[in-house]
Amino acid sequence: MSISYLGLTGGIAAGKSTISELLRRAGWFVIDCDAIARELTAPGEQTWQKLVDAFGGGILNEDQSIDRKKLGSIVFGCSQSRKTLNELTHPAILERWHKEVIHFRVRNPNGKIAVSVPLLHEAALEGEFERVLCVGCSYATQLRRLLARGLEREEAEARIDSQWPTARKAERSDVLLWNDGSLELLEQQFSHFALACEAS
Numbered sequence: 001m002s003i004s005y006l007g008l009t010g011g012i013a014a015g016k017s018t019i020s021e022l023l024r025r026a027g028w029f030v031i032d033c034d035a036i037a038r039e040l041t042a043p044g045e046q047t048w049q050k051l052v053d054a055f056g057g058g059i060l061n062e063d064q065s066i067d068r069k070k071l072g073s074i075v076f077g078c079s080q081s082r083k084t085l086n087e088l089t090h091p092a093i094l095e096r097w098h099k100e101v102i103h104f105r106v107r108n109p110n111g112k113i114a115v116s117v118p119l120l121h122e123a124a125l126e127g128e129f130e131r132v133l134c135v136g137c138s139y140a141t142q143l144r145r146l147l148a149r150g151l152e153r154e155e156a157e158a159r160i161d162s163q164w165p166t167a168r169k170a171e172r173s174d175v176l177l178w179n180d181g182s183l184e185l186l187e188q189q190f191s192h193f194a195l196a197c198e199a200s
């Protein structure tokens, strides 16, 4: 039997979206918890309201959408705020992801599903999956990618440091793809992984 329910994780800017794209191309249905979180926190949604109640109107843009940079600057420097954010968002994200799995499975009983969960290990969600794939890279590469996105160094470091170190995530995963080199190198590793999924 091949693997058909995969958890994908990795540190910030390690390459989760890049791997998600490779998974899609290889025929996997990918559920993206970041995308779910964005939907659930759109203006007027219940979770949006909870966040405004918890963190105040200061986290909003003029159009009432959540300013993720402002919210990020609050939570990445403060573990208690981060805990609050997670408590307010994680149950709803989990519920939506489970619904998407059921919806997909009804139509595609033998289809392959991957769920991209940035905080998979921090939230102790390993048991949800048949296998967990971690994409990792060095701290320096993470930092470089975040600086290229326009973050200040201090902010970038706070975001990286708010998550488990890559080594700890890798230790608790079944597979690690190392994304410090070229995209071609990552694709090569991914091809081996995809073959192993079919064979296992």
Ligand SMILES: Nc1ncnc2c1ncn2[C@@H]1O[C@H](COP(=O)(O)OP(=O)(O)OP(=O)(O)O)[C@@H](O)[C@H]1O
Binding pocket: 010, 011, 012, 013, 014, 015, 016, 017, 018, 019, 034, 118, 145, 179, 180, 181, 182, 183, 184, 186
């Ligand atoms: N091997 C690579 N070579 C060059 N650039 C890369 C490579 N892998 C990823 N990138 C780039 O690094 C950035 C982060 O990659 P990606 O978006 O896949 O990471 P992520 O883990 O999904 O990020 P986030 O945690 O912010 O959601 C992107 O701009 C991506 O194009």
